[in-house]
Amino acid sequence: MSKGIEFYFDFGSPAAYLASTQLPRIAAAAGAELIYKPVLLGGIFQATGNVSPVTVPAKGRYMMIDLQRYAARYGVPLVFNPQFPINTLQLMRCAIGAQLSQPARFPALVEALYHAMFGQGRNLGDPAVLGPILTEAGFDAAAIVAGGTDPVVKDRLKQETEAAVKRGLFGVPAMFGDGAMFFGQDRLDFVREALGRL
Amino acid sequence: MSKGIEFYFDFGSPAAYLASTQLPRIAAAAGAELIYKPVLLGGIFQATGNVSPVTVPAKGRYMMIDLQRYAARYGVPLVFNPQFPINTLQLMRCAIGAQLSQPARFPALVEALYHAMFGQGRNLGDPAVLGPILTEAGFDAAAIVAGGTDPVVKDRLKQETEAAVKRGLFGVPAMFGDGAMFFGQDRLDFVREALGRL
Numbered sequence: 074m075s076k077g078i079e080f081y082f083d084f085g086s087p088a089a090y091l092a093s094t095q096l097p098r099i100a101a102a103a104g105a106e107l108i109y110k111p112v113l114l115g116g117i118f119q120a121t122g123n124v125s126p127v128t129v130p131a132k133g134r135y136m137m138i139d140l141q142r143y144a145a146r147y148g149v150p151l152v153f154n155p156q157f158p159i160n161t162l163q164l165m166r167c168a169i170g171a172q173l174s175q176p177a178r179f180p181a182l183v184e185a186l187y188h189a190m191f192g193q194g195r196n197l198g199d200p201a202v203l204g205p206i207l208t209e210a211g212f213d214a215a216a217i218v219a220g221g222t223d224p225v226v227k228d229r230l231k232q233e234t235e236a237a238v239k240r241g242l243f244g245v246p247a248m249f250g251d252g253a254m255f256f257g258q259d260r261l262d263f264v265r266e267a268l269g270r271l
Numbered sequence: 272m273s274k275g276i277e278f279y280f281d282f283g284s285p286a287a288y289l290a291s292t293q294l295p296r297i298a299a300a301a302g303a304e305l306i307y308k309p310v311l312l313g314g315i316f317q318a319t320g321n322v323s324p325v326t327v328p329a330k331g332r333y334m335m336i337d338l339q340r341y342a343a344r345y346g347v348p349l350v351f352n353p354q355f356p357i358n359t360l361q362l363m364r365c366a367i368g369a370q371l372s373q374p375a376r377f378p379a380l381v382e383a384l385y386h387a388m389f390g391q392g393r394n395l396g397d398p399a400v401l402g403p404i405l406t407e408a409g410f411d412a413a414a415i416v417a418g419g420t421d422p423v424v425k426d427r428l429k430q431e432t433e434a435a436v437k438r439g440l441f442g443v444p445a446m447f448g449d450g451a452m453f454f455g456q457d458r459l460d461f462v463r464e465a466l467g468r469l
Contacts, residue, residue, distance in 0.1 A: 121327055121329045122326075123327045123330060128320075129319055129321045129441055130319075131319045131321070131440070131441040132442075134439065135439060135441065138451075139454070139458075238329075241329055241332065241333060243327055243333065244330075253336075254333065254336075256333055256337070260337075263340060
């Protein structure tokens, strides 16, 4: 396919989860490839000076209501994970490793992990929880967890995160299409318009 | 009218400007009253610990692009005021005074001042600029500027801002309708839906 939409995400972001539930359909409708870009949100925050909205209590409370409104609009479940905040470093490394080793199955992996995290509220920061989720979804859990410890994979996540910051990211989800960046699960209509122009 | 939508704003917010260009039509279409709520954004930030998006440079750069996209969608001009940041304390006091003394003409005043600030990029923080803008728009400039110095008016702005924080505001624009808060000029579709339910 000649046109694509890049989707920057971290499994720790409920907004990126919401975007992940909509983007496959948006890309397919536009005949565009959905290009998954796993990055470390904590690294982006550190590099840009940005912080999570929940650091401002009033904003954090509103954000939960706002995301539930969108979940209802999209018709998808949204459980605020009681385990939060979860350090997603190992998880994002596993994602990078899985994307490199089995790119064709990566969209299914993203869907399974996001569903477990925000559709069911399971603690993906705990390897004892992550393993069975991967197995249930039909993946080789041991291989994916081991893949996350590969120095090449670790370095790749670092590089991808640094490149994202250079590109202008200050959080996730962020989408690139038609040469432009769109930030937030609430900008999917602009993504749709950008794909329509290609 | 029995149903209303409350619109919290400060003249320093370009996002609130964009909302101000759309809300009168949204309220009218729903047969709802648009209730203007002038507040001091700086006071809300101070009380909640929130900060302007421009404090994170990457976020500030994106925000300008994002707001221009919405301005294009709405078909309204948007000039990033070269005078920024403007201290809006005097301006918001004048707004409170004008709202108290001539409530029926207040929507026209809001429109004129927002247009000067973000449609034309004029420096409303400078009394020498503000005066002629008020006169051009058909208001008694001297009376409005004098009104902003009234202790009752000053106290009212403080009270309104504190009450807004108690209500959950962490920034502007914020709208209340059907008992719910909606934050941001990008949530006007939810405002429309809330008015539809009333």
